[in-house]
Amino acid sequence: MRMSKGVEWALHTLLNLHMTGGGPVGNAQLAAVHGLSSTYLNKQLQALVKAGLLTSVPGARGGFQLARPLDRITLLDVVEAIEGDARIFHCAEIRCCGRVGEIAPAPTEPCPVKMAMVRAEDAWRQALAGQTLAEVHAELERRPEVTGAVRTALS
Amino acid sequence: MRMSKGVEWALHTLLNLHMTGGGPVGNAQLAAVHGLSSTYLNKQLQALVKAGLLTSVPGARGGFQLARPLDRITLLDVVEAIEGDARIFHCAEIRCCGRVGEIAPAPTEPCPVKMAMVRAEDAWRQALAGQTLAEVHAELERRPEVTGAVRTALS
DNA sequence: GTCGGCATACTCGGATATCGGGTGTCCGAGTCTTTAAGG
DNA sequence: CCTTAAAGACTCGGACACCCGATATCCGAGTATGCCGAC
Numbered sequence: 562m563r564m565s566k567g568v569e570w571a572l573h574t575l576l577n578l579h580m581t582g583g584g585p586v587g588n589a590q591l592a593a594v595h596g597l598s599s600t601y602l603n604k605q606l607q608a609l610v611k612a613g614l615l616t617s618v619p620g621a622r623g624g625f626q627l628a629r630p631l632d633r634i635t636l637l638d639v640v641e642a643i644e645g646d647a648r649i650f651h652c653a654e655i656r657c658c659g660r661v662g663e664i665a666p667a668p669t670e671p672c673p674v675k676m677a678m679v680r681a682e683d684a685w686r687q688a689l690a691g692q693t694l695a696e697v698h699a700e701l702e703r704r705p706e707v708t709g710a711v712r713t714a715l716s
Numbered sequence: 717m718r719m720s721k722g723v724e725w726a727l728h729t730l731l732n733l734h735m736t737g738g739g740p741v742g743n744a745q746l747a748a749v750h751g752l753s754s755t756y757l758n759k760q761l762q763a764l765v766k767a768g769l770l771t772s773v774p775g776a777r778g779g780f781q782l783a784r785p786l787d788r789i790t791l792l793d794v795v796e797a798i799e800g801d802a803r804i805f806h807c808a809e810i811r812c813c814g815r816v817g818e819i820a821p822a823p824t825e826p827c828p829v830k831m832a833m834v835r836a837e838d839a840w841r842q843a844l845a846g847q848t849l850a851e852v853h854a855e856l857e858r859r860p861e862v863t864g865a866v867r868t869a870l871s
Numbered sequence: 872g873t874c875g876g877c878a879t880a881c882t883c884g885g886a887t888a889t890c891g892g893g894t895g896t897c898c899g900a901g902t903c904t905t906t907a908a909g910g
Numbered sequence: 911c912c913t914t915a916a917a918g919a920c921t922c923g924g925a926c927a928c929c930c931g932a933t934a935t936c937c938g939a940g941t942a943t944g945c946c947g948a949c
Binding site: 563585587588589603604606607610617618619620621622623624625 | 879880881882883884885892
């Protein structure tokens with residue numbers, strides 16, 4: 562159960578796009594900032610486009626740009642864009658299978674095990690949804706030499 | 717990013733072991749309750765033994781039994797026993813790589829992106845640690861016909 | 872000088888290989904039970 | 911009848927294949943750009 566590294570790539574790239582000022586930036590340039598594979602980063606950015614977080618501009622001088630400001634993008638938006646909206650814990654309803662399923666009929670109420678895991682996962686999603694990229698960016702700006710290096714690398 | 721199905725198997729099996737009353741039960745019998753693969757369930761139960769949640773009794777009439785009562789076993793204990801204690805979000809520190817790494821020296825403070833993801837994951841872990849299997853079992857007992865079927869299947 | 876057309880280069884977008892971890896299975900080591908014989 | 915020893919069967923424990931999804935890569939479709947020629 563490890564999160565895809567595409568999430569980390571997407572988060573940093575979204576923050577970098579905010580620092581450029583709004584113009585479209587090609588994935589090759591975005592990848593060079595952190596030494597990533599441009600082709601694989603492209604795959605992740607396409608997922609962000611499908612999720613509505615980015616807009617893509619085709620043709621020369623094209624690239625990707627933010628679809629909306631950082632304070633309207635939460636961590637949950639990015640995670641769901643890359644990982645999908647499927648649940649981490651997938652209940653296979655094994656309580657209804659096997660010998661116990663032959664003895665008792667399938668219960669109608671939801672599985673308590675599943676409910677407990679869903680409660681924990683909801684806490685995680687709520688914590689993700691409660692943090693915007695703007696807040697993360699504010700933390701980054703407390704070290705101007707870092708953000709300055711990103712702007713230099715993208716210029 | 718999908719949780720291993722072994723977690724579901726382990727949770728239900730731990731609850732079933734509690735319903736038997738304390739005697740050791742073989743994995744073949746435990747697997748038959750929910751129609752699981754006994755060999756693969758064995759793999760998961762061995763992980764629970766290594767984590768100290770179960771004790772194994774070798775030899776004929778042997779099997780597995782709970783190492784401590786359900787109210788001292790949290791959901792986090794089971795998840796960490798099966799999935800390991802590694803973080804879901806693994807920060808590769810890409811902020812220090814590539815062109816930006818050549819411009820600015822590596823920062824000493826932790827990555828804000830990583831910190832934000834850790835905060836969310838801590839909320840998840842805290843929600844898992846705040847729920848014991850005894851509470852889940854109490855929910856199960858509200859449907860006596862289900863727990864009765866399990867006890868019949870294990871007798 | 873200005874307009875229109877065209878070749879070009881650059882971009883995104885999806886289709887295609889490769890690799891690692893979860894999934895599933897099997898067989899050997901060890902121990903308790905049972906059974907039988909002997910005292 | 912009690913003790914004892916050995917055979918047997920059942921259990922755990924770890925080592926061995928398989929498969930799906932994440933990872934990584936490549937090539938084609940499409941468009942803005944820049945250039946060239948005509949007017």
